[in-house]
Amino acid sequence: MEPYELTASQASALIAEKxxxxxxxxxxxxxxxxxxxxxxxxxxxxxxxxxxxNARELDKTPPKGPLHGLTVGVKDIIETADxxxxxxxxxxLGHQSGQDAACVAVVRHSGALIVGKTDTVEFAFRGRxxxxxxxxxxxxxxxxxxxxxxxxxxxxxxxxxxGTQTAGSVIRPAAYNxxxxxxxxxxxxxxxxxxxTSHTLDTIGWYGRSVDDLALLAQAYRLxxxxxxxxxxxxxxxxGLCPSPAWQHADAYGRAALKAAGRRLEAAGxxxxxxxxxxxxxxxxxxxxxxxxxxxxxxxxxxxxxPRSHLLAExxxxxxxxLHGITPQKMCAAYDLAARxxxxxxxxxxxxxxxxxxxxxxxxxxQGLGDTGNPIFNSMWTLLHVPCVGIPVGKTPKGLPxxxxxxxxxxxxxxxxxxxxxxxxxxxxxxxxxxxxxx
Amino acid sequence: MEPYELTASQASALIAEKxxxxxxxxxxxxxxxxxxxxxxxxxxxxxxxxxxxNARELDKTPPKGPLHGLTVGVKDIIETADxxxxxxxxxxLGHQSGQDAACVAVVRHSGALIVGKTDTVEFAFRGRxxxxxxxxxxxxxxxxxxxxxxxxxxxxxxxxxxGTQTAGSVIRPAAYNxxxxxxxxxxxxxxxxxxxTSHTLDTIGWYGRSVDDLALLAQAYRLxxxxxxxxxxxxxxxxGLCPSPAWQHADAYGRAALKAAGRRLEAAGxxxxxxxxxxxxxxxxxxxxxxxxxxxxxxxxxxxxxPRSHLLAExxxxxxxxLHGITPQKMCAAYDLAARxxxxxxxxxxxxxxxxxxxxxxxxxxQGLGDTGNPIFNSMWTLLHVPCVGIPVGKTPKGLPxxxxxxxxxxxxxxxxxxxxxxxxxxxxxxxxxxxxxx
Numbered sequence: 001m002e003p004y005e006l007t008a009s010q011a012s013a014l015i016a017e018k019x020x021x022x023x024x025x026x027x028x029x030x031x032x033x034x035x036x037x038x039x040x041x042x043x044x045x046x047x048x049x050x051x052x053x054n055a056r057e058l059d060k061t062p063p064k065g066p067l068h069g070l071t072v073g074v075k076d077i078i079e080t081a082d083x084x085x086x087x088x089x090x091x092x093l094g095h096q097s098g099q100d101a102a103c104v105a106v107v108r109h110s111g112a113l114i115v116g117k118t119d120t121v122e123f124a125f126r127g128r129x130x131x132x133x134x135x136x137x138x139x140x141x142x143x144x145x146x147x148x149x150x151x152x153x154x155x156x157x158x159x160x161x162x163g164t165q166t167a168g169s170v171i172r173p174a175a176y177n178x179x180x181x182x183x184x185x186x187x188x189x190x191x192x193x194x195x196x197t198s199h200t201l202d203t204i205g206w207y208g209r210s211v212d213d214l215a216l217l218a219q220a221y222r223l224x225x226x227x228x229x230x231x232x233x234x235x236x237x238x239x240g241l242c243p244s245p246a247w248q249h250a251d252a253y254g255r256a257a258l259k260a261a262g263r264r265l266e267a268a269g270x271x272x273x274x275x276x277x278x279x280x281x282x283x284x285x286x287x288x289x290x291x292x293x294x295x296x297x298x299x300x301x302x303x304x305x306x307p308r309s310h311l312l313a314e315x316x317x318x319x320x321x322x323l324h325g326i327t328p329q330k331m332c333a334a335y336d337l338a339a340r341x342x343x344x345x346x347x348x349x350x351x352x353x354x355x356x357x358x359x360x361x362x363x364x365x366x367q368g369l370g371d372t373g374n375p376i377f378n379s380m381w382t383l384l385h386v387p388c389v390g391i392p393v394g395k396t397p398k399g400l401p402x403x404x405x406x407x408x409x410x411x412x413x414x415x416x417x418x419x420x421x422x423x424x425x426x427x428x429x430x431x432x433x434x435x436x437x438x439x
Numbered sequence: 440m441e442p443y444e445l446t447a448s449q450a451s452a453l454i455a456e457k458x459x460x461x462x463x464x465x466x467x468x469x470x471x472x473x474x475x476x477x478x479x480x481x482x483x484x485x486x487x488x489x490x491x492x493n494a495r496e497l498d499k500t501p502p503k504g505p506l507h508g509l510t511v512g513v514k515d516i517i518e519t520a521d522x523x524x525x526x527x528x529x530x531x532l533g534h535q536s537g538q539d540a541a542c543v544a545v546v547r548h549s550g551a552l553i554v555g556k557t558d559t560v561e562f563a564f565r566g567r568x569x570x571x572x573x574x575x576x577x578x579x580x581x582x583x584x585x586x587x588x589x590x591x592x593x594x595x596x597x598x599x600x601x602g603t604q605t606a607g608s609v610i611r612p613a614a615y616n617x618x619x620x621x622x623x624x625x626x627x628x629x630x631x632x633x634x635x636t637s638h639t640l641d642t643i644g645w646y647g648r649s650v651d652d653l654a655l656l657a658q659a660y661r662l663x664x665x666x667x668x669x670x671x672x673x674x675x676x677x678x679g680l681c682p683s684p685a686w687q688h689a690d691a692y693g694r695a696a697l698k699a700a701g702r703r704l705e706a707a708g709x710x711x712x713x714x715x716x717x718x719x720x721x722x723x724x725x726x727x728x729x730x731x732x733x734x735x736x737x738x739x740x741x742x743x744x745x746p747r748s749h750l751l752a753e754x755x756x757x758x759x760x761x762l763h764g765i766t767p768q769k770m771c772a773a774y775d776l777a778a779r780x781x782x783x784x785x786x787x788x789x790x791x792x793x794x795x796x797x798x799x800x801x802x803x804x805x806q807g808l809g810d811t812g813n814p815i816f817n818s819m820w821t822l823l824h825v826p827c828v829g830i831p832v833g834k835t836p837k838g839l840p841x842x843x844x845x846x847x848x849x850x851x852x853x854x855x856x857x858x859x860x861x862x863x864x865x866x867x868x869x870x871x872x873x874x875x876x877x878x
Contacts, residue, residue: 095538096537097536097537097538098535098536098537099534099536100741102635102737102738102740102741103741105741105744105745106740106741106744109741109744109745109746110744187638187639187734187737188737189737190635190737190738190740190741191635191638192634192635192738192741195631196541196629196630196631199626199630199638200626221737221740222736222737222740222759224766224767225767295626297661298541298626298627298628298629298660298661299541299629299631301541301545301629301660301661302539302541302542302544302545302548302629302631305544305545305548305549306544306548307548320661327663328663328664328849328850328851331849331850332785332848332849332850335778335781335849336778336781336782339774339775339778339779339781339782340778342774342775342778343775343778346771409771410767410770410771410774411767411770411771412767
C-alpha cells in the first residue's frame with residue numbers, strides 16, 4: 001500500500017508511531033497528484049517544492065496532535081497565506097491575501113500539511129464551473145461548488161479537503177465522488193477568510209475517506225462533545241428515513257440508494273421508519289433561495305463596484321441588481337420560516353428518533369461538466385443549520401458513486417459522527433458489491 | 440468655516456459643484472487630526488502623504504457619486520489594502536492583509552477617501568482598551584469598542600467612520616461622542632474582511648454628523664429603499680417610547696435624555712406612547728451573551744492555537760476554553776428565543792406604531808478609560824437584527840453627550856432613516872441649550 005492510499009486516521013497513527021514520515025506521505029501524495037491531475041484536474045494550485053519543504057519542517061517538529069503531517073486540500077475560495085486564492089474568477093487571477101482563513105489556520109497550527117488549492121465553481125456561487133472531472137468516470141461532473149476538493153479526496157490525491165456549503169456544495173460532491181463529507185452545525189467553524197455569499201447559509205465543511213477522518217477535523221475545531229468517540233449500538237437505533245419534500249426530484253438510482261441504506265441498517269439491527277416532515281418544510285427550498293440571493297446582493301457588491309467588474313459574470317450583476325426580486329418582506333418571511341422549522345425539526349428527536357437518514361443528491365451525477373447537479377436534497381438542511389454527514393452507498397452500473405447523509409439536531413455534531421461511525425460499515429458496501437439497481 | 444467642519448453631506452455638495460477640492464478637504468482634515476490627535480488619540484494609523492496623494496488622484500478623476508472625496512475612518516478590526524489592520528492586539532502588530540474589507544471596498548470604489556485606521560478595543564471584544572479619549576471631556580471614555588471611530592467623528596477629525604456592533608459598539612459610542620450612528624439590519628452590509636466574533640451578532644455600522652451623512656452610506660450599500668429620501672411628517676407619527684427591560688440599568692441622565700426626546704417629539708406633533716415589550720424579551724440579554732460567547736469560541740480558536748498565542752489576553756483563552764459554560768442546549772435556546780422575539784417585535788409595527796424610541800446607552804459615559812460603558816441598551820437590538828439610528832439629545836453638566844436611538848423592523852433601514860431625518864431636529868438640541876438635568 002502506498003502512503004497516499006492511507007486514510008487520514010491510518011496515516012495519523014503511523015506518523016505518531018514514527019512508522020511514516022511527513023515527507024514520505026507528502027512525496028507519495030505529490031506523485032499521485034502528478035499522475036492523476038492531467039485527467040481529474042482537481043487542483044488550481046500546488047507548489048511541489050513548498051509542500052516538500054513544509055513536510056520536512058514537520059518532520060523536525062514534535063507532533064502537535066493527530067493532524068500532524070496529514071495532507072489537506074483547500075477549496076480556492078478559502079484564503080491561504082502562502083498560496084493564491086483565486087475563486088475561479090478572472091477578477092482574482094493571481095490574488096494572494098497573505099493570511100490563512102480561520103479554518104486553514106486551525107489545521108495548520110495543528111500540524112496539517114496544506115497541499116494546495118482545489119478548483120471551485122466561481123465564488124462557489126453558480127458561476128464559471130471548475131475544470132474538475134469525476135474521478136470515477138471522467139465524463140461526469142464531480143459535483144460543485146467544492147468540485148476539486150471532492151474529486152481530490154475521491155481520487156486518493158489528498159486525505160482531507162475543505163469545501164463550503166451554501167446550498168449543497170459539500171454533501172452532494174461527497175456523494176458524487178464516493179467519499180465521506182461533513183457539514184457541521186452552521187457557525188460552529190469560523191468562516192473568516194472564506195468568500196462570503198450568504199452569512200445565514202455559508203458553512204465550512206470537509207471531506208475524508210472514513211468517518212474517523214471526518215472526526216479528526218471536528219475535534220480540531222472543538223465542536224461540542226467531539227473530544228472522544230462514544231460507541232453507538234446499531235441494534236435498536238431509531239433511524240428516520242426521510243424522503244424529503246423534494247422526493248420527486250430524485251432519480252431511480254437516488255431512490256434505490258436511500259432505500260438500500262435503510263434496508264442495510266435494518267438488517268444490521270436498526271429500527272428504520274419513514275419520517276414525514278411537517279408540511280411547512282416544503283417552503284424551505286424557496287426560503288433558502290430567497291436568503292441566498294438576498295444576502296448575496298450585499299456580499300457581491302464590492303466586486304461589482306470594483307474597477308475590473310467587467311470581468312464579473314452577468315449572473316453576478318443580476319444578483320447585485322436584484323433581478324431576482326428579493327424584498328424585505330420575502331427576506332423576513334424566509335428567515336422566520338427557517339427559525340420555526342429549526343424548532344420543529346429538533347422537536348422530532350427524542351425517544352422515537354436518533355438520527356435522520358436522507359438522500360445526499362438526487363442520484364447519479366449529471367453527464368458533462370456544465371451541470372454540477374441539483375442541491376435540492378441539501379439546501380433545506382443547510383438552512384436548518386443542522387449537522388450532516390455524507391456516507392457512500394455504492395455505485396451505479398456506470399461506476400458512478402451514490403450517497404446518503406445522516407442528519408441530527410443543531411450542535412449534535414458529535415452524536416451524528418458517533419452514529420455515522422456505527423452505520424457506515426453497514427451502509428457503505430465495497431465497490432464490487434455496491435452496484436445499486438434502480439428501484 | 441474650515442473644510443473639516445463640514446458634514447459629509449455639505450462637503451459632498453460642494454465637491455460636486457467644484458467649490459471644494461478633495462485635496463483641500465484632505466489637508467484641512469489632516470491639520471485637524473494633527474492638532475487634536477495628541478489629546479484624543481482616536482487613530483492607530485494615518486499615512487499623511489498617502490492621504491494627500493489619494494486626494495489628488497480623486498481630484499483628477501470624474502466624481503463617482505456623492506461619496507467622492509469624503510473623509511472616512513476605518514475601525515482597526517476592518518481590513519484595508521494599503522494600511523495595517525492591527526486589531527489593537529500585540530498578535531497583529533504591523534499586520535497588513537493587502538486587501539480591503541467589503542465595506543471599505545464599496546466606499547473606496549465610490550470615491551471616498553480613506554483617512555486612516557481608528558483605535559479599537561482589542562478584537563472589538565472586551566480586551567485591551569483603545570487609548571482614545573472622549574473629545575468632549577478627555578477624562579471620560581468615548582465608549583467602545585468603536586472608540587476611535589466615534590471620537591474621531593465627534594471631534595470633527597473625519598466626516599464618516601466605520602464601527603462594528605456585536606453588543607453595543609456602534610450606537611453607544613455615537614451617544615457618548617454626541618454624533619449620529621447607524622447599525623443597519625444585520626447582514627445587509629457584508630462583514631467580509633472584518634474580524635469575526637459572532638456571526639449572528641457582528642454588524643458593520645457607521646458614524647456621521649447628521650442623518651443625511653448616515654444615509655449617504657446606507658445608499659452606497661444599496662440597502663432596500665434608500666435610493667431616495669422620502670419626507671416624513673412628525674405630526675401624527677406614532678412613536679413607541681421603550682424603556683426596555685433594562686431600565687433599572689439607566690442612570691438619571693439617561694432616563695432624563697429618553698424622556699426629553701419623547702417630550703420634544705410630542706411637542707413637535709408626534710404621538711408618543713410608552714411601549715412595553717412582551718415579557719419574553721427580558722431573556723434577550725442572556726441570549727445575546729450566550730450567543731456572543733458561544734460563537735466567539737470558534738471565532739478565536741485560530742488565534743488561540745497560533746505560535747504567538749501567548750500574546751493573547753487571558754480573557755480570550757477563557758472564551759476558547761469555554762469557561763463561560765456554553766452548551767448546545769443554551770445555544771439553541773438562545774437562537775430560538777431571538778427568532779421568536781424578532782417575529783413578536785415586528786408584529787408590534789403597523790397602524791399604531793411607526794418607530795421605537797429607546798436609550799442608546801445607560802447615560803453619562805464612565806469616567807476614565809478602563810470601562811467603555813454597558814452595552815445593555817444595545818445588545819437586545821443587535822440580537823433582534825433590526826436597524827438602529829443613534830441621535831444626540833444634549834449634554835450633561837460635565838459637557839458629556841447623551842443620545843437616544845430610533846429602531847424599526849428588519850430591513851426598514853430606509854424608513855428609520857427617513858423618520859430619523861424628521862425627528863433629529865426636534866430631538867437634538869444644540870450644545871448651549873441641551874444640558875439635561877437628571878429626571
